[in-house]
Amino acid sequence: MADGQGIAAGAPARTPRRYSMRTGLLALVVACISPALVVASVAVYESYVIQKERIFRDTIFLARNLTAILDRELTGVEAGLKMLASSPDLVAGNLVDFHERAREAARFQIVDNYVLTDRDGRQLINTRVPFGNPLPASGAPVELARVFQTRAPVLTGLFTGEASHSPTIVLGVPVMRSDEVVYSLNVGILPERIGNVLGRRTLPAGWIAAVLDGSGTIVARTRDTSKFVGQKAVPALARAVLQESEGSLETVTKEGTPVYTAFSRSSLSGWTVAAGAPMTLVTTDLYRSIAWIALGTLFAFGLGLWLALRLANRLTAAVQGLVAPALALGKGRAVELPGTRVKEVAEVGGAMQQASRMLAHAQHLAHFDPLTGLCNRVLFSELVLRELAVAQRSGESFAILAIDLDGFKAVNDMHGHAAGDAVLQEAAERMAEAIRVSDVAARLGGDEFAVLLLGANKENARLVAEALVECLSQPYPDINTAVSASVGVAVFPQSGVVLRQLLERADVALYKAKGEGKRRVVSDL
Incomplete structure (x- = not known):
């Protein structure tokens, strides 16, 4: 028994596993920095999503506004055209005086010229050409034949005018005599004119707007109109406007610039106005935030190694304060942040609270009266x-x-x-x-x-x-x-x-x- 006790007494004591100070400090820095890094990343992502949603909302409002402006302008042109179609000179067949009246009227609208055609499409008057001079034998768009059939205004797509030799849109109205359509009075509008109408609404720097016809062809543009008019819109946008009357998507411009695009179709003309905001409005801030997080992480690691001993208690408390919010965030519950001096934690709480308020506000807004269908x-x-x-x-x-x-x-x-x-x-x-x-x-x-x-x-x-x-x-x-x-x-x-x-x-x-x-x-x- 004495021998047993001697053996036990002589056995080496178990040495607990030890870590070097460098390893321990590095582990402490990693434990303190990693949660802050995750929280900062979540904050950046939430900010990116919110800003992206705001850009989409601004673009759809802009598209609706430009559509209303264009509708208002076309309504005025149509009203003026109908008034001119009922002028005494035209009804009486006095084409000489009517030619002069039409030339004067063209000076006060966005139109370029007036053309009077008969049922066979022959031009009788063209304000681009002095009265009595030879006129093109044909060139009227086929769509204008509907003026004689339907007795209603007709808005054509793009075509190349015989007199202007440039892409033109035509709006035609019937000229009545004894309850019979005898002529079609038409007005030509160059795409540049429509682009100028869009330009009355000052766009933010880098933004772009375009008008598309029912087939997705570019009718007008606020930038490089002559270069792209007559071309199809980029495929993604062309498909979208054919499928829906209003919507938004991420696409590229004809120049290849990535944009957030929204579009709205006019119920009056059938045209679609698309507005695009450059993605750099959001991605630039995102990349800047990522870069700052990366630099901050490197700096924090270096500084943490030096200050680990002095800041150990403060960092431990900060990490413990992040545990409950992080668990609540992971389970989808509301995040209640304690008082903290950590910027990233405050940003996450602010972003989530802002997103919650925006959602509640969006749900609260009912835009239409359910009984009458009118705006509320x-x-x-x-x-x-x-x-x-x-x-x-x-x-x-x-x-x-x-x-x-x-x-x-x-x-x-x-x-x-x-x-x-x-x-x-x-x-x-x-x-x-x-x-x-x-x-x-x-x-x-x-x-x-x-x-x-x-x-x-x-x-x-x-x-x-x-x-x-x-x-x-x-x-x-x-x-x-x-x-x-x-x-x-x-x-x-x-x-x-x-x-x-x-x-x-x-x-x-x-x-x-x-x-x-x-x-x-x-x-x-």
């Missing part, structure tokens, strides 16, 4: 703000109509709320038919409506308002009580230069109309 108050306010920005740059006026249905409460009391809903739906349909395609009608709540009239002055607005009063005051199906409408008119900039002023002035005018006996129009001016 939120979207109507956004459209008015957008038109305010355009009008302040262009100097054009526009009008807001505040509309209220007189006697609507009696409908609900006598016939019930279902009948009241039917009256609201019928009123919305009448309202939409009474205004232009480029104008906007909205239901603000209850029996309160509003209309945004683009490019309207006081006189235009009053005419539209009186037409609305008339159509909204007609009897409603199966409704025994009388329903009419009162309208208040406010005009930019005379009634105000900000959204709140315009809406308040329109409401004041509306209440004045109701106070004066209803079924009438009162202007703020």
Whole structure:
């Protein structure tokens, strides 16, 4: 037994595994830096995603805005063309005086020339050529034959004009005589003119916009118009515009520049306006952030080796403070960050909180009234703000109509709320038919409506308002009580230069109309 004890006493003691100081310090630095590096990377990625979504949102708003501008311009050209088609000189067959009138009219629009053709496509007048000089025997686009068949305006695709020898778009309207289409009065528009219309909306540096026809062919462009007009858009964009009326995608320009692209199709012309923002707006910041993270990591490793002993306690506490947020982030729960001086942790929390607020806001915004299908108050306010920005740059006026249905409460009391809903739906349909395609009608709540009239002055607005009063005051199906409408008119900039002023002035005018006996129009001016 004594021998056993001696053997036990003489056995070597087990030496615990040891690490060198260099290894321990390196492990400490890695343990402290790695979580911060992961958090910083997540923050950069979240910031990249958010910025990318913002760029897409800005491009779709820009595409819609440019589409509205183009529609407004084409509507004006069509109206002027119809007015010219009914001029006494043309109806009487006085082509000499009509030629001079048409030349004068071309000076005040975005058009390049007027051409009068007969049913066989022969040119009778071309304002590019002095009256009496020989004219091209043919050259009218085949699509213009539909003017004689449908008696409706026709907008052609691109073709090479016989007189201009350059790509041209033509808008034609019928010239009537004794209920018969005798001529087609056409106006030629060069792609550069359309590009200039887009250029009225100042684009951010590096951004580009283009107009595509129904086949995806480039009709106009804000940059290098003459170089690319007549060519197909890049394949990805051409496919997208054929499949959808509005959308966004990542693609490249004809020059090969990567862009975030959004497009919106005009319901008036059938053309699509595409707007592109350079990807460098996002990727430059991303690459810069990655570079800074890499440099910061190298510096942190070097500095950490030197300061490890002095900062060990602080770094350990910082790592422990990151454990709970990191686990919550991995499980998809809300991240609650404790008070910290670590920049990356604060950035992650800020990015996630911002993303949460943006999502909640997007879900909250319902753009359309579910009963009538009209815009709701939120979207109507956004459209008015957008038109305010355009009008302040262009100097054009526009009008807001505040509309209220007189006697609507009696409908609900006598016939019930279902009948009241039917009256609201019928009123919305009448309202939409009474205004232009480029104008906007909205239901603000209850029996309160509003209309945004683009490019309207006081006189235009009053005419539209009186037409609305008339159509909204007609009897409603199966409704025994009388329903009419009162309208208040406010005009930019005379009634105000900000959204709140315009809406308040329109409401004041509306209440004045109701106070004066209803079924009438009162202007703020």
